[in-house]
Amino acid sequence: MKYNFDEIVNRRGTYSVKWDGGQVIKNMGLTERYDEETIPLFTADMDLPVPQPLIDALHKTVDHRIFGYSIFPDEYFEAIQHWFKKRHDWEIKKEEILYSPGTVHALSIAVRALTNPRDGIIIQRPVYPPFTSVINANDREVRNNALICDDEGYYHIDFEDFEAKAKEEKTKLFILCNPHNPTGRVFNKDELKQLSDICAKNDVILVADEIHGDLIRRNQPFIPIAKAACTVEHIITFTAINKTFNLAGLHCTNVIISNPELRKQFSSVMGMHLPSPFMVSALIAVYHDGEDWLEQLKEYIDGTLEWVVGFLAERMPKVKVRIPEGTYIMWMDFSGYRLSPEEVHDRIYNKANVLLEDGKMFGEEGLDYQRICIPSPRPMIMEAFERIAREFEDVK
Ligand SMILES: Cc1ncc(COP(=O)(O)O)c(C=O)c1O
Incomplete structure (x- = not known):
């Protein structure tokens, strides 16, 4: 259509x-x-x-006339696995997929679950403002690895500064924004691998906000950091239907964590969240028929x-x-x-x-x-x- x-x-x-x-x-x-x-x-x-398939799926849900407590059915996980394999050649296991009612919420949970008050958290400004406010609101400290803008207005990572900040005793977490809001950078494989290696070497957990990952220029690749990295033991990735399909009002972010210990820590702070039936049917519809x-x-x-x-x-x-x-x-x-x-x-x-x-x-x-x-x-x-x-x- x-x-x-x-x-x-x-x-x-x-x-x-x-x-x-x-x-x-x-x-x-x-x-x-x-x-x-x-x-x-x-x-x-x-x-x-x-x-249109999304609108049809939501109409079907409305027509059921009952909107009670709902579950995450197998089709929900299969739809996510299908999308990321097809679009980004990324294999995700079912047990690695967690749910959060939003990305900023997930960020806040990650900060609370994986760091302690006054720990340092690296971000790359200029960056989406809640990265800073979540750190400050939880009494953690910002370590700003500012991106460097060249004469052409193109932004680069200052790796020397990044490594120095990652080495600091108090630094425990890095929040990556890729694609980067607001500069529009999509980091390449070498950049992602280097960021991941530095974090792994210094025991810094890497949280990757990749919710803009489907919205890249036509015929350009997007590489999830979990695919560029040598190991995913320290990586947490946020994906979402909200940016790709304009569904922010349905509250659905998925949190992909391979390391069972990190998953347990994150889940214990997140607590139980049952989904909305609208969100479940929307996700299945768009990840199968939204391409x-x-x-x-x-x-x-x-x-x-x-x-x-x-x-x-x-x-x-x-x-x-x-x-x-x-x-x-x-x-x-x-x-x-x-x-x-x-x-x-x-x-x-x-x-x-x-x-x-x-x-x-x-x-x-x-x-x-x-x-x-x-x-x-x-x-x-x-x-x-x-x-x-x-x-x-x-x-x-
Ligand atoms: C990089 C980034 N992360 C998170 C969000 C907010 O996501 P959510 O509405 O799922 O909290 C936005 C919204 O613009 C964003 O650009």
Whole structure:
């Protein structure tokens, strides 16, 4: 079936954070302005219709008319195994698969289960803000192995600094984000192997958040770290249907742990979580029948990314941006305008009335940047960039 991703589906009145969450968004300090004309492109959530087999599966679940306590059936595990073998040539054993109602939740459990207060945890900023807040909220300490941005706007790992931080007595955990939010890097096999080797050598547990792993550019490989590493004894991987199929509202993250001892530690803090029947039927449907939709989506996203880069080159050449290797996130460097971050914010959020995320939320490395999520109908993205460009026309 051919999907029409240009279609604008009105999400107002559906409890959407993006479209109905004005007060929440203001309380979070993201913006001062939020009204009926705001174009919200801040959170990693798509404004695009999901696969038809998924809708059919959910209708079937609704038609049962009873939504009681549910189980994880064999088909649930088989669907996960099938997807990762087919898409990423990664063999996962059934017993290695655990469930969490969310990725940030799983991160918090991992931190609590596998480290102690005041232990050091390595992250690579600029990075998805909850990595920092989960560490701080649990009284652990951030060890920032900042990524290095070259003149082309391409990010690299500082391995010397990474190894020095891994060697520190108090460092117990590393949280990898791959594909990396917000820089869009998809780390290659050599990089992943090197990160894993350093962690293994220094008894550092490696938690890999790979939930954007299906959303890479067309015909480009994504290598799960569990496949690049020499040993998986110290590796925990998060995968999810939420980013790939826009199902954040169904709360499903899978946590893959090969080492039985780590699995036991993680499970004992996680406790028992029975699934929602909607989530179980959704996962089975998308992992078996969602591939055709995903390929069409990737083509659409690639097209939008190319349009944005072309538009910026023509209308806002002072903005430095690259097509990300993975994710549908763009990380735009506004330093070329020589305006303060506050002035850039005011022009985009208050004057253009487009809601993005200020780069400073991802760490001080992001001060001059703005993050935008582009998986929305292209006409909406075009309108947002038109509005933004107009507000910067007077800057010489
Ligand atoms: C890298 C990364 N991890 C985790 C999350 C949040 O996942 P969840 O909604 O499953 O907690 C996001 C959402 O944008 C993300 O980009």
